[in-house]
Amino acid sequence: MKFAVHFLRNILAKTPKKDTKEFKEDIKALFRIQDIRIARVVKNELFKKYEGEKKYQASLTILDDGFEDAFTYLNESVIHSRLKSTNCLERLNEEIRRRERVIRIFPNVESAYRLIGAMLIDQDEEWLTADRTYIQM
Numbered sequence: 001m002k003f004a005v006h007f008l009r010n011i012l013a014k015t016p017k018k019d020t021k022e023f024k025e026d027i028k029a030l031f032r033i034q035d036i037r038i039a040r041v042v043k044n045e046l047f048k049k050y051e052g053e054k055k056y057q058a059s060l061t062i063l064d065d066g067f068e069d070a071f072t073y074l075n076e077s078v079i080h081s082r083l084k085s086t087n088c089l090e091r092l093n094e095e096i097r098r099r100e101r102v103i104r105i106f107p108n109v110e111s112a113y114r115l116i117g118a119m120l121i122d123q124d125e126e127w128l129t130a131d132r133t134y135i136q137m
Contacts, residue, residue, distance in 0.1 A: 003070070004031055004070050004071070004073070007062075007066055007069075007070035008027065008028070008031050010062055010066075011027055011059045011062050011063055012024060012027065012059070014058040014059045014062055015027075015056065015058075015059045016055050020055070020056075023050060023056055023059075026046055026049070027046070027059070027063070029042070030042050030043060030046065033074075034074065035074065036071055036074040036075055039071055039074065040067075043063065043067055046060070046063075047060060047064070092120075092123060095119065095123075096116055096119055099115065099119060100112070100115070100116070103115070
């Protein structure tokens with residue numbers, strides 16, 4: 001599964017830097033759509049709008065090849081459709097690794113489980129009680 005953020009970056013990386021503001025805005029607008037049917041229609045309109053322009057062909061090819069994969073999250077329930085990236089999970093894994101490296105050698109597997117379990121409980125409490133909304137439901 002491709003994540004929308006990375007997929008968008010890949011498309012924009014293949015877009016020429018000069019005289020492409022409208023194209024870039026159209027692509028970004030596509031990624032703001034929250035309904036897969038509408039996203040497909042907008043994608044097809046984008047292809048019709050820019051089909052004759054050679055400078056956009058590489059970007060459009062990337063969009064066409066990975067569209068369904070990158071927009072898979074829109075096929076899920078409303079709650080899951082908010083999960084466009086794994087940044088929260090990646091950050092949590094980094095924190096676990098950081099804490100685990102300090103100890104270096106655990107006396108047994110259970111002690112590693114206790115440390116990681118305690119960290120996950122703390123993080124869960126933080127997410128539940130924080131003023132910041134991590135996922136709007």
